[in-house]
Amino acid sequence: MFVSIRARLIVNVDALNMAESVGNYVKHRKVPVINPRTYTVHFVPAISGESIAHRYQEILVDEAKKRGLPVCKLCGKKRFLKSTNKQIISASFGNVPAFSSCHEVEKFIIENCVVEDIGGFLVAENLGKNIENVKRTSNFYTGYMIPVYEILEDSITEPQLHMRYALGLGELMKESQMIYYVEVASAIYRFSFDLDTQYIGKTAFEKVEELADRQRRVELACSALLQLLRELDFGAKRTRFLPVLKPESMMAAISPAAWTVPSAFTASYFEETLKKRERFGKEVKLLAYVDQLMLEDTSQYVQQTTKELLAQFYKALEEFIELLKSKGDADKLDIDKIKKEWLESFVKRRLDELANSRDLRYASCVARKYAEAKEKLEKSGVPVYTDYSEFLAALQEHIKE
Numbered sequence: 001m002f003v004s005i006r007a008r009l010i011v012n013v014d015a016l017n018m019a020e021s022v023g024n025y026v027k028h029r030k031v032p033v034i035n036p037r038t039y040t041v042h043f044v045p046a047i048s049g050e051s052i053a054h055r056y057q058e059i060l061v062d063e064a065k066k067r068g069l070p071v072c073k074l075c076g077k078k079r080f081l082k083s084t085n086k087q088i089i090s091a092s093f094g095n096v097p098a099f100s101s102c103h104e105v106e107k108f109i110i111e112n113c114v115v116e117d118i119g120g121f122l123v124a125e126n127l128g129k130n131i132e133n134v135k136r137t138s139n140f141y142t143g144y145m146i147p148v149y150e151i152l153e154d155s156i157t158e159p160q161l162h163m164r165y166a167l168g169l170g171e172l173m174k175e176s177q178m179i180y181y182v183e184v185a186s187a188i189y190r191f192s193f194d195l196d197t198q199y200i201g202k203t204a205f206e207k208v209e210e211l212a213d214r215q216r217r218v219e220l221a222c223s224a225l226l227q228l229l230r231e232l233d234f235g236a237k238r239t240r241f242l243p244v245l246k247p248e249s250m251m252a253a254i255s256p257a258a259w260t261v262p263s264a265f266t267a268s269y270f271e272e273t274l275k276k277r278e279r280f281g282k283e284v285k286l287l288a289y290v291d292q293l294m295l296e297d298t299s300q301y302v303q304q305t306t307k308e309l310l311a312q313f314y315k316a317l318e319e320f321i322e323l324l325k326s327k328g329d330a331d332k333l334d335i336d337k338i339k340k341e342w343l344e345s346f347v348k349r350r351l352d353e354l355a356n357s358r359d360l361r362y363a364s365c366v367a368r369k370y371a372e373a374k375e376k377l378e379k380s381g382v383p384v385y386t387d388y389s390e391f392l393a394a395l396q397e398h399i400k401e
């Protein structure tokens with residue numbers, strides 16, 4: 001089974017991935033991203049795939065322990081050094097047998113640690129004759145969360161001033177009092193996670209051999225993914241910079257072999273996913289979630305504001321006529337002609353305003369795409385949930401199946 005997840009997450013004031021500190025200034029990770037329309041490079045806040053992978057593997061550790069599945073000593077402490085060399089291998093597994101092939105190394109490590117089974121490892125040291133390196137590719141794939149296309153120019157990082165300062169402590173505070181800055185970011189990020197269960201609980205480097213508890217390991221990997229999606233609790237600095245985070249939309253694909261949902265970098269990914277399935281993947285099961293907020297009708301908003309503005313226009317016009325009358329000048333002007341000219345100019349101005357309005361630019365480029373895609377998805381039998389927990393419950397059911 002292959003599970004592919006793509007999503008767009010609204011994240012406000014996050015310090016989830018801090019890349020370095022310069023003195024008392026801690027920087028949010030930033031990456032260069034090319035705007036596909038203008039070819040301009042933007043340096044934007046980002047959250048690395050390592051950060052997401054770390055959280056997923058932490059969940060694996062906790063779940064594996066609950067289920068009585070093996071985890072090595074270092075992974076058990078959530079230090080994912082993963083069998084890089086002899087020293088780490090013995091710190092992880094204690095007494096290690098003599099190996100005579102790469103296959104034996106791989107089998108030994110995955111048998112004794114589900115984190116390295118699911119998340120891969122790399123032995124980069126010679127472990128004996130014919131055992132130069134042993135590599136196990138991770139069975140899950142994730143990557144950088146970067147701001148989505150529609151807000152590429154608007155995502156923001158800003159240093160916030162903080163103080164550790166207590167009055168009245170005299171000498172005690174002299175050394176320890178300090179100000180510091182933490183860069184926080186706000187953006188709508190694209191999120192991706194794929195899980196391929198094909199080789200979980202199976203060796204793959206030299207030859208394929210299945211472990212007896214493979215089924216339980218696959219269940220563990222799926223359940224950890226569901227927990228990650230449920231809590232979306234990856235990243236650092238969560239104790240004092242817990243971000244305001246909400247999924248805007250999510251698409252899940254479950255298929256018998258590798259089949260990924262197109263990138264959620266643009267809001268058209270719902271529709272692209274559907275087109276991809278129509279052409280290549282009749283057997284792929286799709287499930288979608290979109291925040292109700294995204295589906296609120298924008299034409300209603302336009303109607304309402306136009307109505308209000310028109311009412312104001314007529315009121316102003318009536319007041320103007322009243323004023324003319326009071327001055328005795330009402331019959332000197334052609335009121336109907338003025339009304340016509342003013343109304344025409346009002347409508348033109350209103351249309352210009354609408355065309356340039358940021359609200360509506362957003363609404364037309366994002367909300368409309370979701371609304372149209374929802375209709376098409378539902379026509380093709382793909383359920384679109386507007387309740388996130390309902391979506392997760394359905395995803396859980398499909399994975400079980």
Ligand SMILES: [Zn+2]
Nearest residue numbers: 072075113116
């Ligand atoms: Zn391990």
